[in-house]
Amino acid sequence: MSTGIASAAARLTRPFATVSPRTRTRIPLIVTAVLLAVMFSVGSMRYEGFLSAQVVLNLLIDNGFLLVVAVGATFVILTGGIDLSVGSMVALSTMLTAWLVESHGWPLATVIPLVLLVGAASGALMGWIIHTFEIQPFIVTLAGMFLARGLCYTISTESITISDPTTTGIAQTRLYGPGGLFVSIPVVIALAVLVIAFVVLHHTRFGRNVYALGGNESSARLMGLPVGSTKIAVYAVSGLCSALGGLLLTFYMLSGYALHAMGMELDAIAATVIGGTLLTGGSGFVLGTALGVLVLGMIQTVVNFQGTLSSWWTRIVIGALLLVFIVLQRLMSGRRPAAD
């Protein structure tokens, strides 16, 4: 069964063999960009009020936290790892923030660094366990997922609404640009995170180590790259990004709730994959992740505009897109199937 399919796959990929590897890795990214453009133009033709810059900005306002989380996930996936704890970490951050600010009256200026520290430290701890004891990242972050979600419930099983004036003030601030367009403060933070991540990945030694580690871990080790500290650092980055994403979600929702961000780890992974990052690591673009987040947001927007479609179509479409892109990745990478 598998050999027939493998040869069929080989036949299918033959046209791409002549394309240079550099271009080949960009094909999913180009597909995503085209997809986004097509979705936007079809949406503009079908729905009134779709064709406006504010719709695009709203995508960022509604998905800024996902963008930050997905950027963190990109770091981990580039090294060939996976972080399943991000959704729970986001929920824990909303919960911690709401709890400390509302029930204990802590100032926001103290809570924000604390939450970021908790995120980064737990990410680093998971990275340390993964590296030191050579346990699969999947299982360690799964435990992290359980732990963070469980801690949410130990804080409170109810939703905590935030009425603190500083927090609501930040949440309701609109930054106006030309033509009456506006964004929220979290959007600015999310875009800043994206720029920082881009610079770090493409213009620093740490970024090169991340790519090298994902390309081939034993080669990276033999080259004398700091494999252990890089691995711990990417999980710390992912933890930090999910804590920050949690803070942004707190501003967006103005509440802390243990059920916030259910399944966000999947959205983050989906955005990364749709953005052209290989799940096996070593190849990908953080700007592609931003495109991936926009595609996910666009699906949601189209489903909203359509009105007759139920929200669960969003999940089905995301699943279908994930399928297409993973198969595309498989065909592009041109490697022999692992099953053989």
Next chain:
Amino acid sequence: MTTQPATSEAAGGTARRLAGHRLLWPALILLALLLGNLVFQHDFFSVRVRDGHLYGSLIDILQFGAPLILVALGMTLVIATRGIDLSVGSTVAIAGALACAHISTAADPGSVTTMLTAVALALGVALVLGLANGFLVSGLGVQPIVATLILMVAGRGVAQLITDGQIITVTSAPYKMIGGGYWLTFPFAVLLAAALVALTAFLTRRSALGMLIESVGGNPAASRLVGIRAGGLLALVYVFSALCAAVAGLMISSNVSSADGNNAGLWIELDAILAVVVGGTALTGGRFSLGGTVLGALIIQTLSTTVYTLGVPPETTLVFKAFVVIVVCLVQSPVFRAKVLRRRRTTPPRSHTAAAPAQQQEVRA
């Protein structure tokens, strides 16, 4: 496992074999959990017969644990091939939703034929879903975690689509039998789970199938070279896992006489993986223990029951489970074991040093 080197010379052969048995630790943990419950609930072990049915906390654990045992059973074979199946939770939801949707729209919901058609429908769709996973993993060579992630994401949407976002309630006596009925005084679900476990054990241990699966998990390339059709076997285990999940989905929806696309089987994949790992099957594949998995599933179910009995909010079981995962994985980790053993070996006399390199090599391999 850590006690083995220390006692090996002093203890007799039987004790050594018992101490080294891989089911010892899961069995001891289960026993300790059960005894712990006795402290908080004095009639914990009492099993009564009422109206010809068995009642009691132990029976409850078995009955509510039956779906988890089934899902974990399928997961064991998948993990034995070095894979993982994240889509079982969604399959559970889809199977329950399909069966209930069929029964609720049927002309005669109470007839046995309707029930059998619903079951066949659910199993048929599960077969297709399993084949899809199997094709991605063995045909296209996608990593299992990624391949099954797709169905995990989309599956809940599909289940919601089938139930139209509602909770479908059904009243069908034959369907109620699967998850909530009794047969020969025993809960039918427990008998069904036991029969499927026994059948799987028979097929994998009394034929070469189990060995072939372990060989594919141990080294896919080598098993292909010796002529094992790894692709077909891989696809088979994903189909098996999906079918097990579907039966579990039928049980869950039948027990509560309703299908909930959103919550049915939520996070059961994590519990199942946990059960398999606690039962001594390593995530690195190549070896599996069905008995261990059953014990593991019972441990998870007892843990949930215990937390509930203690009056702790049930949601906090997640924290306990997280610690169990970490501890079990650390104990399974060769590196961790090597570090602990090395610390132990600093004190013994010199005669032991000769054996050290050999042991270290074994640990590396």
